[in-house]
Amino acid sequence: MSRRAQSGVRPTHWLGLIAILAFVGGGGFFLMNRTTDPMTGITELSPGEFMENATALSGNEYKIEGVVDDRLDNWRSAEGRLFSLQVSDSSGNNFIPVWVPPDYKGANIQRRQRYIFKVLVLETGVLKVLELVKA
Template sequence: MARRGKNSVKPLWIGIALALVVVAFLGSRFFSSSGSDPYRTIQTLDSKAYLDNANSLRGNVYKVEGEIVNSLALSPAEGRLFSVTVDSGDYVLPVLVTKDFNEVNIQKGQKFIFLLEVDDKGILRTKKLTKA
């Protein structure tokens, strides 16, 4: 009776499999870290243009990244009004966080990325928000 040779895994195939696992891991880390801004396709609000004439921006949606400075007002019907520093502290904007976000704990010093709509009166209303 003839003897059959052992079918063993060749070291070359082990090396290729290991290389594919490493490449897949590094690729997943690259793509997951590059998506830190959930609103990266939305235009950033020009703070100076908003403060000069908010009426020209009515009806548009923008993103703003800023730090909460103070809580200015609270209305159960409308929401909470905050002052937010943007553009490295150069400007302070009033942001109305609508009652849809009452469950979000917003405190002084926290940084957020806001998706804002400039309403008919020129008020910045929050459509979405994410902690930065």
């Protein structure tokens, strides 16, 4: 007696196909949604060192991450905007002023939001914002 050929797709084939599609889809999602730090290679500013002697750091560029606490209102808008940035480190919370020049065309800064700033320490010890990214 001869055997008949098996017709149709077996359930194990369906499971293998679903597993392959899930693997490919997950890998594509990972590659499309991976985030990288746009400020890689920039030295992180130590809040303690900045508070101790800010003018010694003048002329250098640093990266600093923190939460915008508030805008300091005694600063004229025509000269830029001055914000208080809350930075946390091993010694606790520090509030550091950052100055956004009037010609800066980057992201809109909002209170209580976390940002990563690329700053330049001016001769006066003020941190001038060069770039910023919402963290």
